[in-house]
Amino acid sequence: MKFSYQFSNLLGTIYRKGNLLFSPDGNCVISPVGNRISIYDLKNNKASSLPVESRFNFTTIQLSPDGNMLLAVNEEGAAYIISMISRRVVHTYMFRRPIPYMCFSPDGKHFSIAKENNVFIYKTPGNLTGEYNPFVMERVYHGACDDTTCIDWTSDSRVIAVGSKDMTVRLYSLEKLANFKTYVLGSHSDCVVACYFENQSLDMITVARNGVVVLWECSIELDDLRPYDSSQKKKKFGPGDEDEDDIDTRHAEDPTETAKEIGNDGEDDDNDDAKNKDDQDPDKLYYKRLKKYYLFDEMSDKNKRQIVLTDAAYHKSLRVLVTGFSNGAFLIHEMPDVNLIHSLSISEQEITAVSLNNTGDWIALGCSGLGQLLVWEWQSETYVMKQQSHFNNISCLRYSPDGQHIVTGGDDGKVKLWNTSSGFCFVTFTEHTGSISAVEFSRNGKFVLSASFDGTVRAFDLARYRNFRTFTSPRPVQFVCLAIDCSSEFIAAGGQDVFEIYLWSMKIGRLVEILAGHEGPVVSIAFSPALMSTTLASVSWDKTLKVWNAVDTESTNETIQLSSDGLFVTFSPDGEEIAVACLDAHILFFDTKSSVQKGSIEGRNDLGSGRSDTDLISAKKSLQAKAFTCLCYSADGKCILAGGQSKNVCIYHVQESILIKKFEITQNRSFDAVDDFINRRKMTEFGNLALVEEREDAEGGNVAIRLPGVRKGDMASRAFKPEVRVYHLQFSPTGQAWAAATTEGILIYSLDANVVFEPFQLTLGVTPETVREKLSEEKWSEALMGSIKLNEPAIIQEIIEKIDVRNVELTVRSLPHAYMVRVLKYVATMLESSHHIEFYLTWIQSILTAHGPELCGSDTTIMPILLTLQKNITRKYEDLSKICDFNKYTIKFLLNLGKIKESNKLKDELMEIDDVINDENMS
Template sequence: MKFAYKFNNLLGTVYRKGNLIFSADGNSVISPVGNRLTIFDLKNNKSNTLAIQSSYNITALDLSPNGCLIVASNENGETYMISTLSQTVIHTYKFHREPKCIRFSPNGKLFAICIEECVYIFKTPGIITGQFNSFVIERIFKDTHGEKIHVDWSYDSRFLVVGSRDNTTRIYSVKLLENFKSVVLSGHSDSVVTCAFEDNSLNIIIVSRNGHLTKWECSMKSEEMYELEYVRDEEPTNKRQKETDSDEEEDNLSEEEENAEKIQEDDSERDKQGKVIPETAEKPRFYYKKLVRHYLMDELKKENRNVKLTSACYHKKLKLLVTAYSIGAFYLHELPDVSMIHSLNISDYAIDTVTFNSTGDWIALGVSGAGQLLVWEWQSEQYIMKQQGHNNVMSSLTYSSDGNFLITGSYDGKVKVWNVTNGFCILTFSEHTSGVTSVAFSRNKKFFVSASLDGTVRAFDMLRYRNFRTLTAPRLVQFSCVAIDYSGEFVAAGAQDVFDIHLWSMKHGKLMEVLSGHEAPVMTIDFSPNPTSSALVSGAWDHEIKIWNCLETSSEHETINMMSDVVCVAFKPNGEEVAVATLNANISVLNIKSSQQLYSIECKKDISLGISENDIVSAKKNFESAYFSSIVYSSDGECILAGGNNKYVCIYHVKEGLLLKKFEITQNLSLDGMLEFINRRNMTEFGNIALIEERDKLEGGNIKIKLPGTQKNDIASRNFRPEVGVSSLKFSPNGQQWSAATTEGLLIYSLDKGIVFDPFQMSIEVTPKAARELIHEQEYSSALIMALKLNEVNLIQEIIEQIPHTQIDLVLDAIPETFVRRIADFIAKILNSHHIEFYLKWTCSLLTKFGQKNELIDSQILINLHQNLIRKYESLNQICEFNKYTIRVIKKMSKVKIDEECNDDEMLLINNNNSEEMVSDINEDTSEE
């Protein structure tokens, strides 16, 4: 088994907090999801999460105009410069406080960052500026009044407008001007939410939190602003000391002469235009005049007096203003008339951010309270994208039998179906009225079941997308786990309050049996994956696991004492062994037939449990409570993947009992339980300062501590840091990836598809040159064997595609059986080629000759082959459906054209015949004469 698993994608979370930005072409949305960034490609319907991690949640970001750089900052003030081409962090800059807004200039040479009372102007590294160092400061604007929360650039990148929390707005010039000082605009009764320059103008639009829209007109036109002269930077004192007085006088004379020449040239130009201005005339003053004020929330305040304007965005070219409010509604207005174009209520929570794309057709909205991300096309009034993650911690996950879909259940009572290929949620089922504790997928790919604390087990149809069956117990119980047998005919669920296991018939929907015997809550059950076995293994907190032969004799079972509480069981893919994870951080492997312990893995030293900010015990004492709550076998059965209430996922070799690799699922210090030691600065004479109740100043007084005793599903209206942990783990059926349901979301790790030199039965004479020479000599089997020994994908593809399709059976007959699995594995992965029929012939020949031998072509290869075939079929089906009517039109037009050509030919024949008859008549007349 290979262990080169790397982070691939993040599902289950589409938006956490911060602002949204569109790509330069306007076809993609970049969203901050915790301490990561996810790019949603709206044109190709795909999502991709960058492998870059911040140490805290990302709150502000912006993209350069050319789309090559992203500047993102987190809650702790760490600011990252990220290259979108290589998807790596170029440089990190640490501020003392959290940045509130980041904005690039239109020409891309500068970017501004608002931090408390300061606005920092940095040079953008690149060829445009000639500066290749990151975060080089150009200017700093500072005043002691209010915190700066929004910034915008003028169209020529010369001026800044900055909105503050003290209800004022200030205009700054990037370069020092002779007759210009910073301008302060006031008059709002609440903090400024957004402020923006108009297109090709210095007029300003300001929107405050209480819904007041104000437009300010600049006294000077944009052309007149260029007449203001820049103040020359003062030269260093050491250079001045070196210069003599005579040099200074010569320089002053030259400057005066240059100014005089400029004045004369300007006067001559004005004289030509007929406008004579005396030299003593004053230059135009720079000031702003309030044109108009509008109140956008009058109608909303009639319904709800506590409504607030939370976000706004102004599109300069189309002159459109979108405003979002705390009641989950957004309005679209057209300026300068402020006529409302559209209004829509999308959520029960406040909309945190809103933005336009470059063309102004799409509006992106983020709702952190519900974890929603929406892209709305206002002209057609349709959703381009509508995604929502789970509101609470994920409790379980499972793969479909072909590996194309992921099913997740959460304590918010929802079950979601995720497409692994594009990363989008395609279905959401909300029939459960309480938290979902477990989900399981049937092997026939037609349905899956979910168990919930509301006392029901529901079955959902994947063909018609509906809840077609609801299974209940004779009395109200809380189900904690669920499993489906190999045939898909029976469903079993364990209860955590009555200590029983309920068994239903999936076909009839009737309760068949209630299996009793446990004396504590049943936490885990699993059916044997062997089609010839009907074994059911259950584990509970009574230190016992029970092996039930429930389909033959339901009352008989075998009990095995595990010396500690059982938290999870997992069957080996062949169904002969079962792994048991207990509360003392041990993993035991048992034989299912003899009930004997085969292997034991001690995991206590591999678990690195973090310290919560509310903990009052020591790290050593807290370490004793560490354990793995979820385990799963790899697809080949050689390794076990384990995770629990910590930030690590471990891979163990079963037979050797060794730790092979350790994955750190997150580096986000915004989560609780990440630190390994208590911060002594928080320890006072009164105890841990984190246990003291605190309230936010500006957000309504939310309490920052959670309910006592709750760890996962705290549904109270309190603000607390979620605790890091892994609730469920699953391997993909094809073995190419595994997934983890964590506090951050659904993390997917897959094998690195890069070029890795991994030869097989290597020798000196095996080279790519020798393989190509053999293929030219038409020795196809020898060339293919040599390519398989080198194990380079490009070379294998080159050799196989040069073999004639008539020689496939002969080549397979001459290939040793040790290479058959490598050929099958290669063909199963290379089906994205455009030689579809050619590789299908290879597949048919392989399955015909070696399909009965499981040791040559195992189920993992067949699942991968079937998965790729389905994807290819779906893509071709979409292309055919899209072009079907076009082909019909072309065929009809070709028939019409053929008919017209036939008609033209007939007319020519008729005309020729008529002309021949006329000539013959004339000849006859002349002969008679």
């Protein structure tokens, strides 16, 4: 078994914080998700994550106009230039300060970055500028008196507008212009949230946090801006004279004095803006305020004073302005008349990000409080996409038997189903009133079970998406573990406050048995996966492992003493071995029949240490209290996957008891307990500065102190810094991937077949050229065996697809059994992405017909292949069934429409005949 697992996708977390982007074609939404970036393809209904990981959460992202370069900055000011073609980081740069806003010029040659009260202009590396060194700075502007908040470029990329917290908008030119000077626009009484130039014009729209929209009209057109001619100036003035246009804001010592000297004073009086208009040069640039509009007048909310405008987006061609507010509402206005054309409230939480696509039809809205991301088509008033994360941690997950779906349970009491192929959540169950502690799929994949702290175990039907069974105990119990037997007839759940195991019958929906005997909380239970077996294993904090015969009325059990408190128990795929994770970081293996210990693994040193900001002991000392809390066997049962109270996930070989590979699931320093040492620069005589929360007065007032001992989620703390850990993990039934429920979300790690060259019985004379020669000589079986020996997927696919469909059965029958397992594996994998569905189904039918009995009697490696085959065939069937149903109903509609037209035509002909007969009778 290969272990070249690499990160492939992030599920369960849709949006954290930061701005949202649309791709240039308008079909994809780019969202920052923690320290990763996810791309949601709305046209193909698929979500993917870039293989890029930052050391802190991303807060600002920006895409170049051609869509080839993504600029992302995290909360510590580290900027990443990411190629969207290769999906790799090209360069990094440290600004060492938060970057609230970035913007590319429309021509793509420059990008601007707002940092504190400054604006930096950089050249875009690439063919457009001829500059391939990243972050080559061209200009710096120091005009603002407070932090800058927004930037916008004119259509010709010569002038930029910069809004700031000092309630003004300043205009700068990238190059010297003869009839332009730095200009200051006032008229606002709160922080400027957004500023926009009109299309092919210098007219502007500015939006403030208090909901005020101001429209500005410029005295000159964009085409009237003339380049500066230094020879004319020297001719007009003397060599020692100076003009105000020569003032360079990069060297201004006092920004306030410079603004007064070279720009408008920003007064609100319209008469002052057009003062002495007739006496001014007609080519002179000045602005006039046309209209001032209060958006809160459109709202019916009584608490208008507490609402603030959080973000805005403007479509320059359609002249549509979208504004989001802190009460969860957003408004769409038509400019320049500021006519309200649409309003909607999506939640009670703050809207933190608003974005428009290139056509202006779709609006992307992000809500960081709920982890919600939705795309709204405002013209038809329909959702294009609506996805929401779990409000808090994801506590458990399970793969479906075919590996096509993942079910998750969270501390928010919700059960969600995710499609592993598309990455989207397609159903959410909200019947539970407490945190979800465990979830399970039935063996046939037709229903889902969930256990909760609310004292119920619920069954959800995946055909009708409803809760059709609810199991309860005679007295209230907080269920923390759940198991279902191989026949899906019996369901067991263990209690945390009552030390008993409850057994229900799925058919009759009643309690069958109560298994008592543990003296501590029952934290984990598991049924044996062996056929016709009802063996149940349970571990508890009383340092015992009990093996039960669940169907036996006498409730017989065998007790095995453990070295420490039991935390997790699982069976091997064949049901002959039991693995137990203990509190002392040991993994113990027992024989199911004889209850004899077969081996043990000590994984404390593999867990990895980490020191929290509130820890008073070192990371080395805190490592002694860490342990594995979840285990999972691989599909063949040879290896075991282990995770727990750290950022590391380990794969061990069961028989050899050695560590094979260790995965570090995150490098995100925005989480707690990631580093082994606390930054000494943050340590003072008063304590750790990382515990001090910096907030503005307008964002919430006093800061509450964090409650002691709280690790999952502290509602008393305004700044929540969760501790990194692995809550649950599982191998995919196909063996091609494994998933982990972590603080980040659901991380999917899958095998990349192109990374490792692993030939199979390769001899000296087997090369791609000789394989193709065999194929040209129509020696199909020899060519196929040669490609399998090379074990290159591209060559195998080429050989398989060039074999004529009439020769498939003969080729399959002539292959040895050792090659058939690999042929079936590649055919099952290629079916997922190929359009030749009937061709590959012919291969599958021929293989299973000719070698079916031999494959059934082979080793355990055939089962993941068959599950992969089932998953891909099911997915193809679902895709084709939708198309076929649509075509079938369309054809029926057309046939009925034709019949109606024929009947109408026949009626018209009969009426004409009647008219002729009546005319003849009258005559």
